[in-house]
Amino acid sequence: MSDFEITKQNRVARLPDRGAYDKAAVYPIIDEALICHVGLVQDGQPVVIPTLHARQGDTLLLHGATTSRLLKYAQSGQPICATMTLIDGLVLARSVFHHSMNYRSVVLFGRGHLIEEADEKLRAMQTFTERLLPGRWDDARRPNEKEIKATSVVAIPIELASAKVRTGPPGDDEEDLALPVWSGVLPLKQQFLSPQNAPNLAGNIPLPQYVADYLNSRNG
Amino acid sequence: MSDFEITKQNRVARLPDRGAYDKAAVYPIIDEALICHVGLVQDGQPVVIPTLHARQGDTLLLHGATTSRLLKYAQSGQPICATMTLIDGLVLARSVFHHSMNYRSVVLFGRGHLIEEADEKLRAMQTFTERLLPGRWDDARRPNEKEIKATSVVAIPIELASAKVRTGPPGDDEEDLALPVWSGVLPLKQQFLSPQNAPNLAGNIPLPQYVADYLNSRNG
Numbered sequence A, B: 001m002s003d004f005e006i007t008k009q010n011r012v013a014r015l016p017d018r019g020a021y022d023k024a025a026v027y028p029i030i031d032e033a034l035i036c037h038v039g040l041v042q043d044g045q046p047v048v049i050p051t052l053h054a055r056q057g058d059t060l061l062l063h064g065a066t067t068s069r070l071l072k073y074a075q076s077g078q079p080i081c082a083t084m085t086l087i088d089g090l091v092l093a094r095s096v097f098h099h100s101m102n103y104r105s106v107v108l109f110g111r112g113h114l115i116e117e118a119d120e121k122l123r124a125m126q127t128f129t130e131r132l133l134p135g136r137w138d139d140a141r142r143p144n145e146k147e148i149k150a151t152s153v154v155a156i157p158i159e160l161a162s163a164k165v166r167t168g169p170p171g172d173d174e175e176d177l178a179l180p181v182w183s184g185v186l187p188l189k190q191q192f193l194s195p196q197n198a199p200n201l202a203g204n205i206p207l208p209q210y211v212a213d214y215l216n217s218r219n220g
Helices: A024-031 A069-076 A118-132 A146-151 A211-217 B023-032 B067-074 B118-132 B145-149 B208-220
Strands: A037-041 A045-052 A054-056 A061-067 A077-092 A100-110 A153-164 A182-190 B035-042 B045-052 B055-057 B060-064 B077-093 B098-109 B151-166 B184-192
Touching: A024 A054, A024 A077, A024 A100, A024 A153, A037 A069, A037 B035, A037 B077, A045 A061, A045 A069, A045 B045, A045 B077, A045 B098, A054 A118, A061 A069, A061 A118, A069 A153, A077 A153, A077 B035, A077 B045, A100 B045, A118 A146, A118 A153, A118 B035, A146 A153, A146 B035, A153 B118, A182 A211, B023 B055, B023 B077, B023 B098, B023 B151, B035 B067, B045 B060, B045 B067, B055 B118, B060 B067, B118 B145, B118 B151, B145 B151, B184 B208
Parallel strands: none
Antiparallel strands: A037 A045, A037 A077, A037 B045, A045 B035, A054 A061, A061 A153, A077 A100, A077 A182, A100 A153, A182 B184, B035 B045, B035 B077, B055 B060, B060 B151, B077 B098, B077 B184, B098 B151
């Protein structure tokens, strides 16, 4: 299955077995990653900026201050690359050569445009908030006119994308298997630690249930 | 203090208070990050690739298969950008507008060249292995002639760099402080879970002490 066309641009050339081009492989990685790294070209020079993202169907959303360099570039319609990477573990082979990582990554390409229509912009901001923390939009104070004006939201229809995934144990060479070297995987996971109340939190506001649920689902 | 020149390229324009240009701020972030995202320009199009990195003094090292697109580009001497990002927490403000993340990131610029001299190349491979897991180089089987030949190591002297860091509680507006909305930080940390033996591990090889020490130091 391959929802995205496979071109020179998005083809997984190294270790092609690890590549996938279907939305079922690509979209869960985009959604699980909290941030992406966006590539732009400035005066012929590549620049890579980390930023929050959200996905709305086949569109990647970026947002930020209207004054931000990244947002100005992203809305210009110039080609953009956004990459999401989840690190799942260190892979310790018997041989130094076969050391690796378990990971899931997505590289995607598209061109962005500013979301200007008011309802669409507010919906995109809601998507951002809910994607970060489901339930938050209905609890927090929503953006006012001035805040909405100070925020740019850019939509990037995903034109090309590929996922690259490595899972499983080390891939040592046959002749190394008997070496007296410990070999295996050190699994890695982004875990939430105990929530920290804002120091100036009003009254005795408890941690909301939707936050506790989110922490459980992420740490589970 | 500012070890790196501050130019249009590396200046932290948005929220300049979060920016730093000294090695004491920049290098620990490079070293703690397990991977970086490297930006290149191909046919005018930005491409962002995740990869392992290591630092040797003022030089960033990348390595990979000699056939890799990234490594070929990196050794060409064309301008490269590498970005490391550590996510430290979700920042939940009372207002949607002031939601944020705590993070530490570095954006660096330079031009790479291939390390060809045999001793220097082996030393760089050792740096990579030891940076991933201190003690591993003396335990694992070291690369043989053929494996060394199949690996490219690229050195990128760090020409320009900047760090950008956000820490601390939400920055709500004064007039929102009394709102009945839970506010605070959800700290995030990349944690190691229990090690998984390779399924075909020889004999009764126990987890080495240096691995246990590493897991403790990273999780601690």
